[in-house]
Amino acid sequence: MKKNAEKTETVDSSAIEMKTLHFHQENVHDFAWFADKNWIVRKGELLLSDSTRNISLWSFYLPKNAELWENSIEYLHDSGYWYSKFYGDYPYNHITAVDGDMSAGGGMEYPNITVISRSGSKDLxxxxxxxxxxxxxxxxILGSxxxxxxxxxxxxxxxxxxxxxxxxxxxxxEQIIVQEFVQNKLGIAKNLSMNWFTYAGYANSGKSRDAQPLNLTAEKYTGxxxxxxxxKTAVFMRYLQHYLGEDKMDEILQDFYRQWEFRHPYPEDLEAVFSAHLQEDLDWFFDNVFEKTTYVDYGIKKTDDRFVLHNYGTFTCPVEVAFYNGSGQEIQRDWHHNIDNKKKLSPPLAAVSARIDPDQHMPDVNRRNNSTQKSLNLNFVWDQPTYFNHDVNIVPWFFSYNYYNGFTPGLTIFSGFAPGYDGSGNALSFLYDFEHKKPVGGFSITRPIRSISLFHASSLNINMNHGSGRTGFNARISGTIKEPYVESPVARINANLFYHHLDSTAFDPFLYDGGKFLITSLRYSKNWELNIDSELTFRIGIKMGKDFARSYLSSDVNHRFTKNIATKIRLFVSRYLLTKELPAQYRTYLSGSIDSDFEQNILDRTGNSEALQVLSHIYYDGGPGLRGLVLDKDGRPLATEKMAWSLRINQELPYMPGDIFFDIGGTAGVENHFIVSGLHFGPLFIPFYQSWEVKYKIPNNGQWVLDRLRLGFNVSLPFGINF
Ligand SMILES: [Zn+2]
Structure with missing residues (x-):
């Protein structure tokens, strides 16, 4: 094989004379044509292994993408080379790639020529x-x-x-470099491989109730x-190749190519070629992979000297198991067939541990249970999991800040969450509060729940945290309710149990009461996507403590009229069912949330900072959520133990950045209602009318606006470390 790339001069001026170009190609079922006089044009050649034909390689790209495209002739060469070797020689005389410099999918294929979108890296x-x-x-060539x-x-x-x-x-x-500096210099995701990349695209969907069989026509497929x-096709074909052996796979697919070159093969034609080359009937493969939505999940357990192979999946496929001796050397490897439930294996005498699918060819949706012995594998920030070990990712954590603890640097350690962990993950944070000279942090555990049939998908999260003057616990079940394969309507249920122990010295005494609180809450919401421009959401919830109970109802209507005109309307109403003893933080604040259950990262709950304190210039959405700050007669944020309501409108208009907001709200305890209107731009809320102002309801100077400016800040940190 020979690679040869040369650079051809580009001519900038357009020819004045008209000319006629003829293109001729036999045995193609489509064509495309591209032109741009700014292209850098490069030419190379590919000599096929029979050495009788020389294929011209062309790459056309824009000067601004020259660095990214500098090896494009090599990519064309290697593609032509490997596909010819795998399946059969390229029958045409040209392979061309065109820099489309657009972002419409990855690229688009045509016979002999392809147009390529913008790419993030050379490997991509x-x-x-x-x-x-x-x-x-x-x-x-195989015109399916x-x-x-x-x-x-x-x-x-x-x-x-x-x-x-x-x-x-x-x-x-097999590393794929998406970001050179991050992967090869920082060492984050340094082992990311092409085959895992593809597996990751499949593993989370394998067990989903939304999974659809592959052999459906395109219009029956959900996005x-x-x-x-x-x-799915790729990972299962890769598995089949491992099972049959590469030589056998080549023999079969090369025969398929020979038989169906320039014709229109159907799935049964491919299966027939497999059958012709094999003693074994591959119905189990073709049925499960293409006609069904079964998934593979094997697990292995060792108790004393017994090794038991379990089939937790719905697709019973051949499974390879390897045994290892005390020094970790592989001593035996076998395929096991027809394991419908479980099977006690016969290990060699020296066997100490075992692994399922030791080279990870099998698209097992849960690889956590595929080895009997795990050692610790530490990664900086994150890397592709080995699954056979305890893959633990260590993240130096500098970002957590609140006014009470100050910056709390430390480490977050997590495992799981990635595809192949079946929705499970654990996280632990060790942070240090230099102001109070004590450690802060917490842990979080997430597990999928599959036993509640009401839910389409659901999970359990348990977390415990210490920080911001609070020690607390939260157990949460969240689930979605919907029909499979539909994207709307979707209902969500969120059930929480909270425990908070608040150190009263750490909190603004007006907003929060100190002490111990056990709280339960239940939220139900339902969303309808009425059409591409309109959606409707309805929420209802109740929150209960020892001597109080509060319920609320809210509804959102969003509609886009044109590209630049859109309206969002939210209606909110809440009332108390019981207020025998209502802690300050569970009152309803008219002008935003104070996050009474510590579900967000609140910058200042102490009330001591000028700029950051909750419910001042920092706005956390929640409750009636008026975007202007309504104060009571003592100059504190207005709170109520009675019914409260609001109507909020966001209006996007042409020729205007951001949108205009208009809020009206009130409470049963106060005679007047409150109106605020202003400009919403990025995270900023800039009021220009507040009905409750005594002196100036509209700005009399710039200071009026600055004094009332609010910054929307709803941030939830990963792994449940919110203080
Ligand atoms: Zn494609």
């Missing part, structure tokens, strides 16, 4: 170029019906992408599932 560009060039085989059997072109092609990367980048462990044509 190579990925897209090889993928689009690969469509010459899967879609072009891409609308009826999308997996046959996108999926088999994506599988080939993993193969290409494995061959070409074996030396760097969220479309990617499964690529990733």
């Amino acid at each position: 560009l190579e990925y897209v170029i090889m993928h689009e060039v690969g469509h010459n085989w899967f879609y072009g 019906n891409e609308r009826d059997h999308t997996w046959m072109d996108e999926g088999l092609n994506e599988y080939s992408n993993i193969r290409y990367w494995q061959k070409k980048y074996k030396g760097r462990n 969220g599932n479309y990617g499964q044509h690529y990733s």
Whole structure:
């Protein structure tokens, strides 16, 4: 093989004379044509292994993308080379890639030529170029019906992408570089590989109740599932290759290519070629992967010297298990078939530990339970999980700040959350409060719940935190209720149990009472996407403490009239069912939330800072949520133990940045209602009318506006470390 790239001069001026160009190509079912006089034009060549034909490689790209595209001829060469080697020789004389410099998907394939979107890195560009060039085989030469059997072109092609990367980048462990500095200098995600990238695209969907079989026509597919044509097909074909062996796979797919070159194969034609080459019936593979939504989940357990292989999944496929001796060397490896439930394995005498699918070819949706012995694997910030070990990510944490504790640097340690963990994750934060010279932090545990059939998907989160003058606990079940395959309506249920122990010296005594509080809350919401421009949301909730109970109701209507005109309306009403003893923080504040249950990162709950204190210039949305600050007669934020209501409107208008807000609200205890209106831009709320002002209801000078300016700040830190 020979790679040869040369640079050709570009001519800037347009020719005055008209000319006629003729393009001719046999055996293609589509064409495309691109032109741009600013292109840098590069040419290379590819000699196929039979050495009789020389294929011209062309890449056309804009000068501004020159650095990214500098190796584009190499990508074209290697794509042509590997696909020819895997499946059969490229039959045409040109392979061309065009820099589309747009952001419409990754790229678009046409016979002989492909247009490529903007890419974030050289590897991502190579990925897209090889993928689009690969469509010459899967879609072009093997002209399957891409609308009826999308997996046959996108999926088999994506599988080939993993193969290409494995061959070409074996030396760097199939690494794909999305961000050079982050991965190779900082060492974050340094082991990210192409095959894991594809597995990650599949693993979370495998067990979803929204999963759809691949053999559906394109219009029956929901948007969220479309990617499964690529990733699910790719990961299962990769697994099949491992099961059959690469030589066998090559033999079969090369025969498929020979038989169906320039014709229109259907799924059964592919399956027939597999059958012709194998003794074994592959119905189990084709049925499960393409016709069903079954998923693979094996697990292995060791008790004393017994190794038991469990099938927790719904797809019973052959599974490979390896045994290791005391020094960690592999001593035996076997395939196991027909494990419907569980099977006691017969390990070799020296076996100390075992792993399922030791090279990780099987798209097991939960890889956490695939080894009997785990050692500790520490990563800086995050890396691709090994799953066989305890993969623990250590994040230096500088960002947590609140006025009471000051900056609290420390470490957050987490594991899980990534695809392949089945929705599980743990996090632990050790932070230090230099002001009070004591540690702060907490932990958070997240697990999926599958036993509540009411829910489409649900999870349990438990977290405990110490910081900001509070020691607290929260257990939360959140679940969605909806029909499979539909995106609307979706209902959500959120049930919480909170415990707070508040040190009264750490809080603004007007806003928060100190002491111990046990709180339960239940929230139900339902959202309808009426059409692409309109949605409706309805919420109802109740919160209860020892001697109080408060209920609320709110509703949102959002509608976009034109590109620049949109309206959002929110109606809110709350009332108390019981107020025998109402702690200050559970009163209803008219002008925003004080986050009584510590679900957000609040900058100052002490009331001692001028700029940061809650309910002043910093605005946390919640409750009636008037965007202007209403004060009581003592100059404190107005709070009520009675019914409260608000109507809020956000109006986007043409030729205006941000939007205009208009809020009206009131409470049963106060005769007048309150109106505020102003400009909302980014996180800023800039009032220009406040009805409750005694002196000037509209600005009399710039200071009036500055005094009333508010900054929207609803931030929830990851892993539940909110103080
Ligand atoms: Zn594609």
